[in-house]
Amino acid sequence: MEGSSLSVRKGAWTEKEDTLLKECIEKYGEGKWHKVPSRAGLNRCRKSCRLRWTNYLNPNIKKGAFADDEVDLIIRLHNLLGNRLPGRTANDVKNYFNTHLSKKKVNPSSDPNPHLNPSFRVIKPRPLILSKNSFPVILGEDKKTNTTATTTLASNNISVSANGGNNIGYCFPGENDEVMWWDNLMMNEKEVDYLQDSMNNFNPSVLEDWHINEEMDCSTTCNLDEEDNYGHLDELYLHGELWNVFNQ
DNA sequence: AAATTATACAACCGCCGCATT
């Protein structure tokens, strides 16, 4: 059994031990941790040595308080990558997440930055909206022109044509599926809930508005709640409604 | 000022995936 020796030291590291470990890594490089204790002259197990280096002694480690953008990254990337953040140790991120961002630490209703609130359920990596390539062609009615509108799949977008004829000029998302997938993946719970809600409460008459608004395009956004963070939701919102239409 | 409680973070443990033998 690994580390079963009674003589192996545990607990806090001393300055002398740190120095020995640093000198060893500088001389032999990282890795081969099973050799480190003997090489460094340390009475520690390999895991303890590796942890001390990766979580504390490594000069590449960023220390100090987490910046707002780092916190936002932690929350969003936590859905995808777990406790990984460039420049920070996994242990640091984990500790920060557990002490500052766990459900029991944050009360969503009183959180001044709800979009940063991580008390979201963990979302397993998956696209929340199906690829547009899976959308079937649909027919709808353009109440304004009193004609039949056809939604079709173009090469890289979804376009809507009036009366099966001329394209009436707007399409989305204008980006490829991968971007859509990643947008989906990085959504937090509030965004997901909003999207799900819009899908659940979809009113087909909304399509009429789409048909009559020739100015509308994929880059059009209107802030949902005065926060830039949610601007991109419009695009997803439209996708959600389309998704709902296609699955009725 | 002392005792108690809360917080932050360093460190350990057990497990898992992977590579090697």
Next chain:
DNA sequence: CAATGCGGCGGTTGTATAATT
């Protein structure tokens, strides 16, 4: 194919420090 060892990760604990009573 099974056994073994290593590196790495998530969960948890231990402890020093700060805040509160």
